[in-house]
Amino acid sequence: MKLVRDEWHVLTGSYVVDALGSQEREGFERHLHHCVSCDAEVRGLRETAARLAMARSLPPPPGLQDRVLAATYRTRQLPPVVGDRPFPSRRLAARLAALLHRGPGLSWAA
């Protein structure tokens, strides 16, 4: 979707209450990546929406938490997101691997 900046900005509230259609939602999320003011507003409104949820808290059904806990034993967690630079760097890793496989070209012995 192509919208100008102000047209996106008006969608912050609709985004946090999940009132956007799927295409709008995806477009808005792309917009959020490079719009600091929308991103900041979304954070505050998301906290506000959370208060609406808290206000509707209900006692959870008995056994719900036990079943969820049991399911964690068969559910792998996502890895954390890390920077795209591998550590140690690929070039350094390749050099180390080469050294280990072929041995050093020069003797390290004193």
Added chain:
Amino acid sequence: MLAGLLARVARGDREAFRRVCGELAGPVYGVIRQVLRDPAQSERVAQESLLEVWRTAPRFDPARGSAAAWVLALAHRRAVDRVRPRNPSSRRERRAAPHAGTGTGPQGAEVVEVTLDRVRVLRCLDALTEVQRESIKLAYYRGYSGPQVAALLGVTPGTVPTRIRDGLIRMRDSLEVTW
């Protein structure tokens, strides 16, 4: 405190996860129930949501918001994806549900926990203009899309996003929500 627990959950700490569930299972189940109404389906979606918290905890970024808001946004979206299943994310993100119970519904589920905070939030909602309040309630508590809200309120679809945004901003400011 919850953010610290989620950091431990991210490292696979089940005791921390048990405590997160203890804090948030009520609001998670409550908001899902608001949207879906059906107790058995709500229970399944609540289970999936909490398991999703376990699965995606390593992606939680405490610099971007509170742990409660992150969890509740995740739960709300999953509930809405059930009532508006043409959202592609519901197909992409749907995962096998953990085994659900018999799902006859919780005892005393209708007994809503009355807290001061709850009263305060609902008062703020009441203080909005009628269109702001109804737009937010239909979207957030009933899971309707912007155009569906517009149809129910008999207003032009283009005005709904502004109503929702203005209403939430007023609530944010009067509840002194910071982030």
